[in-house]
Amino acid sequence: MSSSLPPSVPREVATLRTLRIAKHFPFFLAVAEEQNLHRAAERLNIAQSALSRRIADLERELGNIELFERQARGVTITPAGEMLAHDVRRILLAIEEARRNVGRIAQGELGTLRVSFSEAMLRRPVLPAVLREFRAAHPEVELRAFPLTSDAQRSRLLADEIDVAFVIEEATDREQFETLHVGQDKFVLVLPADHPLAAKQIVSLHEIAGEPLLWPARHTSPRLFDRMIAAFDARGVSPNIAVEVSAVDIGYELTASGIGLGIVTAARADRTPPGVVLRDLADLDLPLPLSMLWPKGSGSPLVRQFVELVRQRVAESEG
Structure with a gap:
């Protein structure tokens, strides 16, 4: 229900009234389409008297609004009934669409x-x-x-x-x-292409002791930062951290600029920018x-x- 309900109408009462009205919709729609209580009752497989009571109950729930004019040969839908029939079809289609969507979500399609x-x-x-x-x-x-x-x-x-x-x-x-x-994954060393260590295919931690290093940032990955410090300590090397970087691309650019040697993960030689090379670190025992x-x-x-x-x-x- 709308949140603009009058303060005198509790939401629970309005919801119950809506449910009382909605339960009559299939009966109302059959009469609206057949324009004849007898045919509509046969279609629904109920007694005509029971169907008449359903329509009367719906009219009362709606505020004693006449939905059909009773005639000797059948019924004629009123303008109010025409409007309700239009809305009921829309509501029932929306319910059917909701049913289909629930099924599609359950099947992983939505x-x-x-x-x-x-x-x-x-x-x-x-x-x-x-x-x-x-x-x-x-x-x-x-x-x-x-x-x-x-x-x-x-x-x-x-x-x-x-x-x-x-x-x-x-x-x-x-x-x-x-x-x-x-x-x-693993860590690799990023070197300027003209660095003396670039001539080697594998570099040890002792060979970069004292070199300014571009290090994965503590604030983004504190546990990884600590594990790297421990891996260096295990080899007796104290890293000279020049800059903490948060992305591989930043490490590439700063290395190319001569700021330091990068230690990065997820590096691929075929995507290395000009001016830098990748080398394995022989004794950095830190599997990822x-x-x-x-x-x-x-x-x-x-x-x-x-x-x-x-x-x-x-x-x-x-x-």
């Missing part, structure tokens, strides 16, 4: 799917391919995409603000979420498993279909 991902995952070929394929297969599903850090994704997943997350996996993820391993997370016990058909599509594409890429 709705909204909220997908988040870290920069590391977006740069891998699997996720863009899955997003394109899912959109093509479900054109009426609203697909929302959110680039977020792994920690932010976990928070939003727990708050039911997203449906699926692609993160750098942590040990506690399997306790809180359903998980699917989707790949493995990538996982897809979704809520435990999720009953969403859209989530199930998306997870299955990712599962298939990951299996194909590994096979």
Whole structure:
């Protein structure tokens, strides 16, 4: 009901009145279309007297408004009845559309799917391919995409603000979420093309000790920041952090500008901009498993279909 109900009419009373009126609609519509109580009663498979009472009850519920003029050979619908018939058809069509939409949502044909991902995952070929394929297969599903850090994704997943997350996996993820391993990432060193270490294919941490480093920002990924510090400490190297950066592209540009050497994830040699090169770090023992997370016990058909599509594409890429 409208929020503009008079203060004297409680919402509950108005709702009950609406339900009392609506239950008569099929009977009213049959009479409006047949223009004859006898034929309408046969169509509905009820007694004519019962149908007459239904119409009388509806007229009373509407405020004693006459919907039909009773005549010897049948009934004639009044202008008020014509208007009501038009509205009833519209209402019944809307109910049928609602029924179809509920079924389509239950089948995963309608709705909204909220997908988040870290920069590391977006740069891998699997996720863009899955997003394109899912959109093509479900054109009426609203697909929302959110680039977020792994920690932010976990928070939003727990708050039911997203449906699926692609993160750098942590040990506690399997306790809180359903998980699917989707790949493995690693850190690489970004060097200016004219740097002396660029002549080597593999660089050790001791070789970059003292060099100014471009480091993943603490404020975006505090746990990853701490894990990197611990990995350097394990090799007896104290990193000289010159700048904390929040994206790979920023690391590329600052490295090319001579600000420092970049340590980045999800780097691909075929997408490296001019002026910089990528080199493996031999002894940075920091594996970065990538996982897809979704809520435990999720009953969403859209989530199930998306997870299955990712599962298939990951299996194909590994096979």
